[in-house]
Amino acid sequence: MLTTDVLIAGGGPCGLMLAIELGRRGVRCLLVNDKPDTAFNPQANATQARTMEHFRRLGFAQQVRALGLPADHPTDIAYLTRFAGRELARLRLPTAAAAADLVKTTAGSWSAAELPHRVSQKFVERTLREQVARLPGVDLRYGWRMDSFEDQGESVLAQVAPVSTPGAANSLDHGVTVQARYLVGADGARSAVRRQLGFTWEGATGMQRRFMGGKMLAVYLRAPDFYRLNPNDRAWMYVMVHPQLRAFIMSVDGHGEFAFHTQVPDGVDGDAYTADDARRFFAQASGLDCPIHILSMATWTAGHALVASGFQRGRVFLAGDAAHLFTPTGGLGYNTAVEDAVNLGWKLAAAAKGQAGDGLLASYGVERKQLAQRNTGYARQFADSIGLFEAAPELDDDSTAGEQARALASDYLNGHVRREFNIPGVTFGGRYDGSPVIVSDGTQPPPDAANSYTPTACPGGRPPHAWLADGRSLYDAFGFEWTLMVLGATAIDSGPFERQAQQRGLELQVLRLEDAAMAALYEAPLVLIRPDHIVAWRGYGSQDAHAVWAQVMGD
Numbered sequence: 001m002l003t004t005d006v007l008i009a010g011g012g013p014c015g016l017m018l019a020i021e022l023g024r025r026g027v028r029c030l031l032v033n034d035k036p037d038t039a040f041n042p043q044a045n046a047t048q049a050r051t052m053e054h055f056r057r058l059g060f061a062q063q064v065r066a067l068g069l070p071a072d073h074p075t076d077i078a079y080l081t082r083f084a085g086r087e088l089a090r091l092r093l094p095t096a097a098a099a100a101d102l103v104k105t106t107a108g109s110w111s112a113a114e115l116p117h118r119v120s121q122k123f124v125e126r127t128l129r130e131q132v133a134r135l136p137g138v139d140l141r142y143g144w145r146m147d148s149f150e151d152q153g154e155s156v157l158a159q160v161a162p163v164s165t166p167g168a169a170n171s172l173d174h175g176v177t178v179q180a181r182y183l184v185g186a187d188g189a190r191s192a193v194r195r196q197l198g199f200t201w202e203g204a205t206g207m208q209r210r211f212m213g214g215k216m217l218a219v220y221l222r223a224p225d226f227y228r229l230n231p232n233d234r235a236w237m238y239v240m241v242h243p244q245l246r247a248f249i250m251s252v253d254g255h256g257e258f259a260f261h262t263q264v265p266d267g268v269d270g271d272a273y274t275a276d277d278a279r280r281f282f283a284q285a286s287g288l289d290c291p292i293h294i295l296s297m298a299t300w301t302a303g304h305a306l307v308a309s310g311f312q313r314g315r316v317f318l319a320g321d322a323a324h325l326f327t328p329t330g331g332l333g334y335n336t337a338v339e340d341a342v343n344l345g346w347k348l349a350a351a352a353k354g355q356a357g358d359g360l361l362a363s364y365g366v367e368r369k370q371l372a373q374r375n376t377g378y379a380r381q382f383a384d385s386i387g388l389f390e391a392a393p394e395l396d397d398d399s400t401a402g403e404q405a406r407a408l409a410s411d412y413l414n415g416h417v418r419r420e421f422n423i424p425g426v427t428f429g430g431r432y433d434g435s436p437v438i439v440s441d442g443t444q445p446p447p448d449a450a451n452s453y454t455p456t457a458c459p460g461g462r463p464p465h466a467w468l469a470d471g472r473s474l475y476d477a478f479g480f481e482w483t484l485m486v487l488g489a490t491a492i493d494s495g496p497f498e499r500q501a502q503q504r505g506l507e508l509q510v511l512r513l514e515d516a517a518m519a520a521l522y523e524a525p526l527v528l529i530r531p532d533h534i535v536a537w538r539g540y541g542s543q544d545a546h547a548v549w550a551q552v553m554g555d
Helices: 013-023 049-058 061-065 096-102 121-133 192-197 275-286 329-352 358-387 400-421 424-428 495-504 516-522 545-552
Strands: 002-009 029-033 077-080 087-091 138-142 144-151 156-162 176-185 201-204 214-222 237-241 246-251 257-263 293-302 305-308 316-318 324-326 482-487 508-513 526-529 535-539
Touching: 002 013, 002 144, 002 156, 002 329, 013 029, 013 121, 013 138, 013 329, 029 144, 049 061, 049 329, 049 424, 061 096, 061 121, 077 400, 087 400, 121 138, 144 192, 176 192, 176 329, 192 316, 201 358, 214 275, 246 275, 257 275, 275 293, 305 358, 324 329, 324 358, 329 358, 329 400, 358 400, 482 495, 482 516, 495 508, 495 545, 535 545
Parallel strands: 002 029, 002 176, 029 138, 077 237, 176 316, 482 508
Antiparallel strands: 077 087, 144 156, 156 176, 201 305, 214 257, 214 293, 237 246, 246 257, 305 324, 482 526, 526 535
């Protein structure tokens, strides 16, 4: 029998990130994943700024930013009649090299420690696995599956075993019993953990659109001559808008590897498509005589906006795709999954160390379910915006009618690309209002809007970001665990907060900043920041320190 604090079923970005959050806090965990290695296919391709800020908090944001496209490769999103055809709209975005400098001068909605990064999930997963491998308390087992589990009240008992491979000796396929204090099902859309818990999907599915609704064909391919043959300005993502075919392609490595996706027509069995079909679709979408080498191909279904009916039962939790399913417009699925792990990680660690009340773990489902409902809703809006747009029959014609159709399409698509890809409100504006472990001060946050974000220290959301006089991000000055900001020139006694933290065994860093602008930004002289960089409380004195700690730790 193996004993551990947390058993994690699933080794995608969510499971790996959770293992990092736990391992960094000295909490033992066992991660099993039924695939032999991290992802081969590109899958998600956009790491949002908030996710990059969490990678920065953990110390490997620069490593991730060096992955994927070359540092000088454009990250534009372009809409065209064909990939090498007439351009209809474009959103120009900074390269990875430019983003590192631009972030230090960006204000307003995009005031952040990190800007977004265009990188394939396959590269990110590899980096996360490398980070996990450095943690001595994490037992990482790819090629292992969880067969069953039982929540026994005081612990979870599970059976795990190596995945059988053809020709392998049966003696290698022996199971191991695992006794864990907690189990997290990060085991994907077909989650066995979710099914055993009896949680159902809530929300909408089966949405049919001309694009991004129904069956899609995904092809991972090499096309070394694509850039050389394409006369259009280089982009990261090309979206084909045409009356005969709807498709998009994203650069994986900035050289010759691409992820190509095309809509499968209604009534067609996309699973029966062959490699020759894929080559035909690529030629039609690109408008190029460009040889391709297919690395993999599969179908997937767009049109989901689903959230599990529950995120926790007893000692068992759901996270990532096991808890929510997206249509990938806006790139929100993978990023939401990472924040599930960030939210749950410090809470599980506090519970495992006896630092928290029962209410802290219970708050995970309260906080993350409302975020999942919000984010799947935004992704659905973006999918409707592009998927319900009708390409006029004459859009690609050399005629006056064609010119008029392209002008109308250009106007619409230039608006759409900004609605879907310039989303600081979605990225930074997620909040945990109403959470039992957030101490409300009676103020109201600004309205939630996808394309604009107003920084606010109203408890329940991301702390407003700023750059310090020494050039550091404010977030770099926060502690790894809890941070108490003491702002302004007036001396305020932080002792009661420090003593209460010490009694609970909590690590608390006191950050004193006399800058008047910072005090004005946070609108209070004392601000308590959670380990996941969420404002838990703000106020004007330390007299209620005991009550504040009791609430934020779920007593």
